Amino acid sequence: MKKRGAGGPAHGGRPPRHRRRVGARELALQILLAAEGRGAYTDRLLETRLRESGLSGSDAALATNLVQGTLRHRALVDHHIAALTRDGFDRLPAAIRAALRLGAYQILQLTRVPFSAAVDESVELAKRYGHPGTAGLVNAVLRRLAAGAREPLPDREADPVGHLAVAHSHPAWLVTRWLARYGFDETEALLRADNEEPLVSVRPNAHRISPDRLVELLRAEGMAPVPGRNGGPVFLLPGGYVASRSPLFRDGLLSLQDEAEACVPMILDPRPGERVLDLCAAPGGKASQIAERVAPEGLLVAVEVQPGRARALRENLEHRLRLPRAEVVCADGRVPPFRANAFDRVLLDAPCSGLGVLRRRADARWRKDEEGILTLATLQRALLEEAAALTRPGGVLVYSVCSPEPEETDVVVDAFLSSHPEFAREDARPFLPLAFRGAEAVFRAFPHRHGTDGVYAARLRKRARGSSDG
DSSP states (O other), X not given: OOOOOTTSHHHHOOXXXXXXXXXXXXXXXXXXXXXXXXXXXXXXXXXXXXXXXXXXXXXXXXXXXHHHHHHHTHHHXXXXXXXXXXXXXXXXXXXXXXXXXXXXXXXXXXXXXXXXXXXHHHHHHHHHHSOHHHHHHHHHHHHHHHTTOOOOOOOTTTOHHHHHHHHTTOOHHHHHHHHHHXXXXXXXXXXXXXXXXXXXXXXXXXXXXXXXXXXXXXXXXXXOOXXXXXXXXXXXXXXXXXXXXXXXXXXXXXXXXXXXXXXXXXXXXXXXXXXXXXXTOTTOHHHHHHHHHHTTTSEEXXXXXXXXXXXXXXXXXXXISOOTTEEEEEOOTTSOSSOTTOEEEEEEEOOOOOTTOTTTOTTGGGTOOHHHHHHHHHHHHHHHHHHHHHEEEEEEEEEEESOOOGGGTHHHHHHHXXXXXXXXXXXXXXXXXXXGOOSSSSEXXXXXXXXXXXXXXXXXXXOOTTOSOO
């Protein structure tokens, strides 16, 4: 038998190579390791691993909670662990850090998991992925946490950035930005909202089923759907919902879509029979919504630059949802293969920092940096130029992002309008449910204000030929 070497579980934190069935906590540890070591996206990896795992519904829910919760509260968890390991936490093998984080998260944040289970299961993981010494360390640290040991948080008055960054587990650079813009109380409310588990939100396939009929069928599946809290075209599903296990989802009668995101196509307001372009369409929630509204005589063209995502988008629109006249084109939105003025309406849901969807993407906050916002803003401006050229005179262009940052929202739109006098900003509010209508002509949704993703959208009209007033 091969002996453990420098790359074995005792030193490198790698899982055993042989295939075997793993439990919820070990699966969570493996996903945390993949996120930290390979940069894997945990939401996609969770979906794949849970589908393959054979775990029961309750164990799958536990694994999901452990992964997402540990990542959401990572800074707070690390703050307490670091004090109990005398600042040696960062030097531990990755697998041992993950085992400590999983155990500490259960002790600090979960009320239904006995402390003994949190400690014992984490120690077993440390034995499997480490050695007796590291298992002993995990045991000692977690038992002290279970006994009530806590490290004081940074002082709220003397160090507001440090306090909020640790207490609510967000990177300090982002807390600094939001404090300057929103002040302490609203920033804290936004950070808290980012750490709440969002309800699953579904939208009926308007081409194939009515909202009332979908509610009936969801109830038959054991769900208790309630209308979106802001009046958007969705239903919330308290109690959890696993789409891959739902015949309604597999048969294409519904799509998973956040309430605020579902309001962006409403601002575009596509009409039956029109030609509409979605310039950055994957994963396809907004594209499907547009296709449903222009059917059966209209045409949706959905553009996606990555071949794999384009294939998945085509499968979703054409095969799962069975939407007519939905064409997927794999192309770069900065050099689209279409003639100028080809579309009645154009949606540019641009690539962005995603800082409005941190509650859904638990690992995203630890991947972002401030420089990336400016890099993306350059891409957004280039895409907006192409989207404008493809909008016919008299047509509508909607620019949206799932970010609240000025560099990706108002700054992009204002710069565009200053150099494109043929476009004018129109009021988005008449197209929105009342609860989403703010003081401005643009659409802004926030997790802490609306219980949705953070979304921005601006509606722009291209002046018709011969018009002097737009």
